[in-house]
Amino acid sequence: MAKLTIPEDELMSPGHMGCLGCGATLAMRYVLKAAGRRTILSIPACCWAVMPGVWPNTCLQVPELYTPFETTGASISGIRAALDATGQNDVNVIGFAGDGGTADIGIQALSGTADRNDDVLYIMYDNEAYMNTGIQRSGSTPIGAWTTTTPVGTTGSWEKSPKKNMVAIMAAHRIPYVATASVAYPEDLIRKVQKALTIKGTKFMHIFAPCPTGWKMDPGLSIKIAKEALSCRAFNLFEIEGGSYKINMKPKKTSLKEYLFKQGRFKHMPEDLINELETDLDRAYDELLRLESLSLERAKVPDA
Numbered sequence: 001m002a003k004l005t006i007p008e009d010e011l012m013s014p015g016h017m018g019c020l021g022c023g024a025t026l027a028m029r030y031v032l033k034a035a036g037r038r039t040i041l042s043i044p045a046c047c048w049a050v051m052p053g054v055w056p057n058t059c060l061q062v063p064e065l066y067t068p069f070e071t072t073g074a075s076i077s078g079i080r081a082a083l084d085a086t087g088q089n090d091v092n093v094i095g096f097a098g099d100g101g102t103a104d105i106g107i108q109a110l111s112g113t114a115d116r117n118d119d120v121l122y123i124m125y126d127n128e129a130y131m132n133t134g135i136q137r138s139g140s141t142p143i144g145a146w147t148t149t150t151p152v153g154t155t156g157s158w159e160k161s162p163k164k165n166m167v168a169i170m171a172a173h174r175i176p177y178v179a180t181a182s183v184a185y186p187e188d189l190i191r192k193v194q195k196a197l198t199i200k201g202t203k204f205m206h207i208f209a210p211c212p213t214g215w216k217m218d219p220g221l222s223i224k225i226a227k228e229a230l231s232c233r234a235f236n237l238f239e240i241e242g243g244s245y246k247i248n249m250k251p252k253k254t255s256l257k258e259y260l261f262k263q264g265r266f267k268h269m270p271e272d273l274i275n276e277l278e279t280d281l282d283r284a285y286d287e288l289l290r291l292e293s294l295s296l297e298r299a300k301v302p303d304a
Contacts, residue, residue: 007033007185016059018051023209023226025051026183028060028096031207034193035121037062039092040083042076044106045069046098047132048125057080063177072097073109091186091195095122102131103164110204114173117201121193123267124166124204127211135214139164141232143277146265147214158268162280170204176199179239182208186225188237188248199241200242208235216264228259233281238287244295247288255280 010031010246012238018025019254024047032039039062043049049066049093052058067075072095080093102124137147141255143282146152150159170178181189189207197201210226212219229235231254238247256278260266 004135006030006190007036009033009036010164011037011039012063012265013061015053016051018047019055019211019213019219021210021212021222022051023183023211023222024098024125024127025207026186026222027123027189027207030183030186031094031096031123032060032062035062035092035094035197038090039063039094040065040079040096040294042067042072042079042093044072044097044172045132046101047225048096048098050132058275058300059145061239062088069101069105069282070258071109073108073111073113073122075109076122077116077118080120081117088294093120095120097122097124097139098237099124099126099128099166100136103139103166107169110170113174114170114175114204116200117175119202121196121203121205123193123207123291125207125209127209127214128163129211129214131211131214140166144260144266144269144273144281146216146268152268163301167204167206167240171243173202174243175202175204177203177207177241178234179203180206180208180237182226182230182235182237183210184208184223184230184250187275191296192239202242214265216267225259225262228254228262230271232256232259232278233285238288238292245288245291246295247292 012029016025042065045186052060076093076095083091126140128141129138130183135147136149137159140163141159143159145159152158167178179192180191210222219228231251238248257274
């Protein structure tokens with residue numbers, strides 16, 4: 001019998017209220033498999049505030065605390081302090097928030113958590129817009145994307161600002177562990193959650209989670225799209241531990257245009273904008289390679 005690479009225990013029951021092909025549902029399922037039953041979740045206003053079901057029903061088999069949009073960082077700090085005060089040091093405290101509630105509305109509380117280096121794990125599942133409230137653009141919406149607040153028309157008013165780099169922002173806080181993950185690679189995602197939970201202090205994970213509804217794509221393509229995001233360098237898998245960078249996967253480069261045009265939100269993009277975006281993504285990947293190389297060089301230097 002083949003050895004299982006993903007924990008069997010299921011802490012997310014069937015019957016969630018997510019859309020077909022929802023990447024965020026897979027993200028939650030894998031995170032809970034990694035974290036186990038001794039876990040408390042803090043969830044702000046986001047898709048996952050709706051998807052568990054209408055109270056008192058829930059598809060999640062761990063305690064959940066629902067909080068205002070901006071308070072995930074503060075709430076997980078408070079939960080951790082309460083657990084520590086009562087001697088319950090073996091409980092994992094995880095904030096599970098969307099990109100809007102993290103990169104925009106919740107960044108102040110998250111920064112405070114990181115400044116204190118509270119012993120918690122903060123997870124941003126990234127579907128690149130405020131999907132639960134109507135597909136409005138967020139700080140994590142990529143250049144060129146259609147949203148309901150960046151409509152496509154004769155004025156060409158689609159998203160013009162680059163995607164906010166939350167990994168770099170959190171790495172700048174000098175917290176012990178920062179990582180990216182994707183629902184297309186569950187073993188890597190689970191390994192990183194398990195690793196993060198063994199490290200003392202604040203940990204941050206950015207999980208790529210396609211949204212077929214908001215991305216205007218076939219729900220059956222969620223995993224394929226997530227894999228193509230990696231190979232076209234729209235998203236990269238790496239981790240930063242103690243300031244050292246490690247790239248986890250280096251796939252052969254594929255076409256950015258093919259990735260974009262599988263999603264209706266990018267169908268309007270002109271060739272010159274695609275080429276410009278591809279240049280930017282290649283430059284960012286080269287910088288990531290440089291940071292990994294520097295980390296390897298530092299590791300070779302013996303301590304003074």
